[in-house]
Amino acid sequence: MPDDLSATRVSGPNSPHAPDSSATVARFTDPLAARRQMLGEEVPAVPGYEVARELARGGMGRVLAARELTLNRPVAIKVLLPRAGRDGARRFVIEAEITAQLPHPNIPPVYALGRFGDGTPFLVMKLIEGRTLTALLRDRASPADELNRFVQIFEHVCLAVGFAHARGVVHRDLKPANIMVGEFGEVQVMDWGLAKTAGGPDAPTRAQGTGDEPKTLGDRTGSSDAFSSDHSTEVTAAGQVLGTPSYMAPEQARGEPVDPRADVFSLGAVLCEVLTGSRPFAGRHSTEVIGATAAGILDEPLAALGASGAPADLVELARRCLAPWAADRPADGKAVADAVARYRAGVETRLRAAESERAAAEVKATEQRKRRRVQLALLAAVALMLLGAAGTGWWLDHKAAERRIEAERAERERAAADLRQSEKDARAAADNRRALAADLDRCEAALRNDDAATAALALADVTRREGQPGGEEFGARIARCRTDHALLTRLDEVETFAWTPVNGQLPLAADLQTRWATALAQAGIVPNAPPAEAARRVNDSLIRDRVLLTLDLWLGAAGTADLAALLHEADPDPTRDAVRAAVQARDGAGLARLTAAGLGDQPARFVIALAAAVRPGLSPARRRALLAAEWDRAPGSVRVLMELGGTYPMNSKEGAAERARWFQAAVALRPQSVLAWNKLGIALRDGEQYDEALAAAREALRLDPRDLNALNIKAIALRAKGDGPGAVRVYEELMRADPDxxxxxxxxxxxxxxxxxxxxxxxxxxFRQALEMNPKFAAAHANLGNALLRTRELDAAVQSLRAAVECDPRSAVAHAELGRALQLKRDTTGAIRAYRESLKLNPANPGAASALGHLLWDREDLDGAIGAFRDALRYAPAEPGLHNNLGMLLRQTGDPRGAASAYKEAIRLDPKHLRARYNLGVALRAAKDPAGAVKAYRELLALDPNHSAGHNGLGNALRDLGDLDGAIAEFRAALSINPSNGPAQQNLTDTLKQKDRTAPRPREVKRS
Structure with a gap:
């Protein structure tokens, strides 16, 4: 297969509206025309797609840029060339199937697999534009340039590979040429043509060269690098080795079976190239490289790592990944990603420490300048005193002349050395200026893109360079980046707070307003200041859109004149002014009228603010429609996706699947967002997809191990899966992360x-700690009451549950639990009242309805009890015990046939329900169906031959049919099992007398 013909860029993630990729299989109607097109240079026609041009071509296939007509989205269509043959087609399909089974943000998704009329397969994938990691590494001035950026790219690669390993897939051809980086930092791991699934067959044999050969198009498959103008020099050569020798593990080069640790070695090779600028293995010929690889000769790469000057943590990680023996390497890609995440967390910590040190250094420098001024004044005074001293003799003049000559010579040498050094310093300063300018460009782009995490990494590089020559020219830009990064971080913290439950609910608008005001004031943006000055600060900010979004959200919550005036000054627009006026006036009808036709070309942040805030006139469906229209107009906004998910109710199964789709798309676009992963985890938890919720929480914790929301989501999912001890351990970790x-x-x-x-x-x-923090927390009162019930502290339980229904009279669960507590206290009247209130709020509670039925039955309200059990069966029709109880009530009210139907349904649901089988026999006897009763009793005894009551019942049914001998045998069987069975003893006595009365008498012989 080509190095990568799975080309792809997307303007956004897989849309939740995207069709099932398995549903689209297109075919040519004219096989001969298709073959001619494939052989020629023209692009083929693909039904359902508008093919624009060829993106790239390799030895066995090519990639076409196209547009999918149904969803109007750009796609890449991968097509085999005729020379690929049958084996190539098989490999092509295997690659498609494996890639389709790896739904990960850093692995290109497959949209469709189809065949042309002549059977040639084609593959439709996400279109990605960007450059290979090979090209990006080649363009660096040195390995130290933008190191944090490349480490972040490497981490995304490790996550994708780790995900594949968790699914039992080994890539076997990881290298920079197979890693794509998009314009906005999107990372994609490509070319899964050599992938091997756990327990599955190996992909077809392919050998690849060292990358020193020229690219050709013969029988050898060239790296298409189908996403940019950069073309890798890593090409495929004939041979026996699977993979690319410069990056493969020794066991892979020796042709031995491989597992995920072979990919870990390749990851180490990629990291080695990132840190040193060269591949671990290099040689003039492929055979030379393969030999070194198979032998595990790592002297050169390890020496290069040691001399690289790269951070020690990364050098050590690369060394561990490049261990010659697989057992000495990290277990899989996830383990490598975790190590990189720990390193990056340390970088951020050092950045904050550097900021503190820089401020302290500035204070120290100021003090030193003051001291130097004092010292210079003292030296000047001493010099004046020396001028009055007597002159020296002639010989001193002679010696002075010699010293002058020597000094002039030394001065000339120093001047030449200084010139050389100044030229070297000038070059270093120019290099530092270029690198610093690139770092600042990256930081500014990240800030404009609302990406604080990427901006922090760029700032770390800026901090390292700013004190070097040339850095003094960028003071204003650096200060601006730091100020805006600090503000963006604070606004992100407020957004996280907005999604953190407080007192069992999401925070109130007033709490958010306070935090918004504090964050903006620290940046000098104060709504009640002169609007022109505040507006200038807003418009000068790199995060202007995020600040305007925050101000619009604040207006939606508070609606003050100061906010409206500031927004008008900073962001004037007739449409926005009119909508904001309606928001400020709380004019729901006017707001609905203004937004009825959509918002046209209004910026995304304005649509988001309008749809996100709670205000009159906009229903969730209307807010959702506004956001969906914005997404269709300009796909790619993470915030639009997040707010689309937020239009569905939280902590509810309703809409949970839709929420999860939007948040899944958000994490695909912004995989480093802890908040996006947490929102996805909540949606998956609400949809009862607990394994998936756990995975989302773990990803959030990988990014921030101390995130309380992620820990809470993880624990809830574990508890829902029945792992109470595991959930307890997570909460212990949560409390260690924040003891208060x-x-x-x-x-x-x-x-x-x-x-x-x-x-x-x-x-x-x-539970009591929660109630100390919030005495009105209804769920905590209910949970406390339930726990007290289980410890049989009935009075305390009733008190807690009464508090729960007082705090939340609409809680059906709390009323039901109160009913159970009162029932245990034998307060039948109170229990009936509580159960009825619970069922009024939530009829779909068969447990409460059944409990109510039993209480009414005890009170001999048989009709009420029958109604309660019928209500329970409406929501739990597969519960055999409920059917049995209903049958007993019906028989008790004189409806034996209805009772028999209920018992039969219980038996159908549970054929081993012995009580229902016995009751069925009783009901059939009462319904004058002794034959049916006999059958029911015999089926019961077939399951339990020692059922004494069953033998007695069968005896009665046989006696009804006139089979007195059979009846006597059954009564005796009942007594042999249970001699104390009084009914059986009486029945036996009565039947023996009956038999005696009906027995024929001997005829009398008359004497003559």
């Missing part, structure tokens, strides 16, 4: 985890 955790919700959830793990006393403590 201020969220009662988390303490309440911690208590639930303890209860699931069986630690009721510990659970009670945590």
């Amino acid at each position: 955790c201020p969220y009662p919700e988390f303490h309440n959830n911690y208590g639930s985890a303890l209860a699931t793990a069986g630690d009721l006393r510990g659970a009670i403590v945590k």
Whole structure:
């Protein structure tokens, strides 16, 4: 297969509206025309797609840029050339199938696999524009340039490879030429043509050269590098080795079976090239490289790593990945990604420390300048005193002349050395200026793109360079980046707070307003200041769009005149002014009228603010429509995706699948966003996809191991899966991360985890802690009451559950739990009232309905009990016990045939339900169907031959049919099992008498 013909760029992620890729299989209607087109230079026609041009061509295939007509999106169509043959077609399909089974943001998704009329396969994939990592590394001035950027790219590669490893897939051809980097930092791991699945057959044999051969198009497959004008020199050569020798593991070069640690070696080779600028293995010929690789000769790459000057943590990681023996390497790609994440976290910590040190250094430099001025004044005074001293003799003049000559010579040498040094310094300063300018460009682009994490990495490089020659020219830009990064970080913190439950609910608008005001004021943006001055600060900011979004959100929450005036000054527009006026006036009808026809070409941040805030006149469906229209107009906004997901109710199964799709698209575009992963985790949790929710939470924790929301989501998912102890361990970790955790919700959830793990006393403590923080927390009252019920502290349980229904009278669960507590206290009247209130709020609670039925039955309200059990069966029709209870009630009210139907349904659901089988026999006897009763009893006894009551019942049914001998045998069987069975003893006695009465008498013989 080509190095990569799976070309791809997208303007956004896989849309939630995207069709199932398995549903699209296009075919040519004219096979001969198709073959002619394939042999020629013209692009082929593909039904359903408008083919624009050829992007790239390799030895066995080519990639076409096209537009999918149905969804009007750009795609890449990968097509085999005729020379690929049958084996090439098989490899092509294997690659498509493997790639389609790896849904990860850093692996290009497959949209469709089809065949032309002559059977030639084609593959439709996401279109990605960008450059290969090979090209990006080649363009660096030195390996130290933009190191943090390349480390971030490498981390994304490790995540993709780790995901594949978790799915049992080994790539086997990882190298920079197979890694694509898009314009906005998107990273894609390409070319899965050599991939091997766990337990599956190897992909067809392919050998690749060292990358020193020229690119050709013969039988050898060239690297298409189909996404840019950069073309890799890594090409395929004939041979026996699978993969690219310069990057493959020794065991792979020796032709031995491989596992994920072979990919780990390749990752180490890529990291080595990032850090040193050269590949681990190099040679004049492919055979020479393969020999060194197979032997694990690593002297040169290890020496290069040691001399690279790269951070020690990264050098050590590369060394571990390049271990000659697989057992000495990290286990898989995820382990490598985790190590890189730890390094990056350390970079951010050092950045903050450097900021503090820089400020301290500035203070110290100021003090030193003051001291030098004092010292110079003292030296000047001493010099004046020396001028009055007597002159020296002639010999001193002679010696002075000699010294002058020597000094002039030394001065000339120093001047020449200084000139050389100044030229060297000038070159270094110019290099530093270029690198610093590039770092600042990257930081500014990240800030404009609302990406604080990437901006932080760029700032780390800026901090390292700013003190070097040439850095003094960038003071204003550096200060601007730091100021705007600090503001963006604070606004991100407010957004995280907005999604963190407080007192069992999301924060109130007033709490958000306070935090917005604090964050903006620290940047000098104060709404009640003169609008022109505040507007200037807004418009000078690199994160202007994010600041305007925040101000519009604030206007939606507060609607003050100061905010409206500032927005008009900073962002004037007739449409926006009119909408903002309606928002400020709380004019719901006017707002609905202004937005009825959509918002046209208004910026995305304005649409987001309008749809995100709670305001009159805009229903969730209307807000969703505005955001969907914005997405269709300009795909690619992470914030639009996040807000689209937010238009569905949180903590509800309703809409959870739709929410998850939007948030999945968001993490595809912004995989480094902890907030996006957390929102995805919540949606998956609400949709009861607990394994997937766990995966999302773990990804968020990989990015930030101390994130409380991610820890909470992880624990909830573990508890839902029945892993109470695992959930408890996560909450212990959460409390270590923040011993003063201020969220009662988390303490309440911690208590639930303890209860699931069986630690009721510990659970009670945590529930009470939650209630100390928020005495009106209804769920915590209910959970406390439930735990107290389980410890049989009935009075305390009733008190807690009454508090729960007082705090939340609409909680059906709390009313039901109160009913259970009152039932255990034998307060039948109170329990009936609580159950009825619960069922009024939520009829779909068969447990409450069944409990109510039993209470009414005890009170001999048989009709009420029958109604309650029928209500329970409406929502739990597959519960055999409910059918059995209903049958008993129906028989008790004189409806034996209805009772028999209920028992039969219970038996159908549970053929081993012995009680229902016995009751069926009783009901059939009462319905005057002794034959049916006999059958029912015999089926019961076939399951349980020692059922004493069953033998007695069968005896009665046989007696009804006139089979007295059979009846006597069954009564005796019942008594042999249970001699204390009084009914059976009485029935036996009565039947023996009946038999005696009906027995024929001997005829009397008359004497003559």
